[in-house]
Amino acid sequence: SRAAGGNAVDQLRACMRVYADIVMQPFGMCLIRVGDEEVPEPSRTELRRMKSEIDQAFRRLVAQGVEEGALEPCDPKMTAFVIAGALSWIGRWYQPGGGCTPEQIIEQSIG
Template sequence: MATRNLPKPPAASPWKPAGARAQQREAKRNAVLQTAARLFNERGYHATSLDDIAEQLHVSKPTLYYYVKSKDDILLECVRTALGMMQQGIDEVRRAGGSAIDQLMACMRIYSRIVTMDFGMCVIRIGEDPLPAPRRKELRRLKAGIDGEFRRLIADGIAEGSLAPCDPKMAAFVLAGALSWIGRWYRPDGGLDPDAIADQSIALLMAGVQQRDPSPRRIPKKPAVRKSK
């Protein structure tokens, strides 16, 4: 029989489809941001260079510019990512509904958990101060949105009777300030994991540290002081 000339299969393209390339680029960009956030937290923003970030990723410094514009751009995206995670978590809690106090505690847990992550610690340890004024303004707007959510939940809790009457603005500052400080002292190799830290922090903030005595405690009167003649 005569051998039939079968068509050769097409050569495999060395280029991936556009969707796959976009995914790969986003994964590499996230790796740049994650590595930068970790170095910023460990060494400080000013002590970390693009060369340091490139060295950690085993790439050249010019390669970084394919994913980010500058060190300022990296910090902006790190802080923006963390604030976006917080807002997304709070939005999900609000959509799920429930009592104001339950929603408040769920949002506190989200906030506490995020400040133990690289991006969240970047918000607390570095913040927006190293950035130019226009970028600082944008990040402060995002922070104000999260602060507003806490104030609304506290006001709702007061209205429903689950929270003691207080100034929602002051209460929101105190709660967020205390939870934010976790990002300063938290260490991954410490004795408590992020969930345990969240549990204890929320319990302390909601109940306080003063011992509750069911019977009213009498304060002894001071003895009268006799005046010398």
């Protein structure tokens, strides 16, 4: 997210775009639809660590956005859950070769 540069909202948007793209890839869609409980160890532990890092990045960027005055005051934890939940849901309904490309979905949902 920091590599995207800009303010916290720009970085958050970049992070959201990457996350949305991941959940539309075959492995990401599978993970969203099946859940990490089905992933064998030690991969499950690594996957959960990565998910935690994503959650922490969303929380940090939301908190920074509030501090910068670019976002309304909110609970960063709850907001991160809402963001990740909404973006994860794309992996449930997205169909490769359907009406929209991943980039079109990202543009429509994130901008």
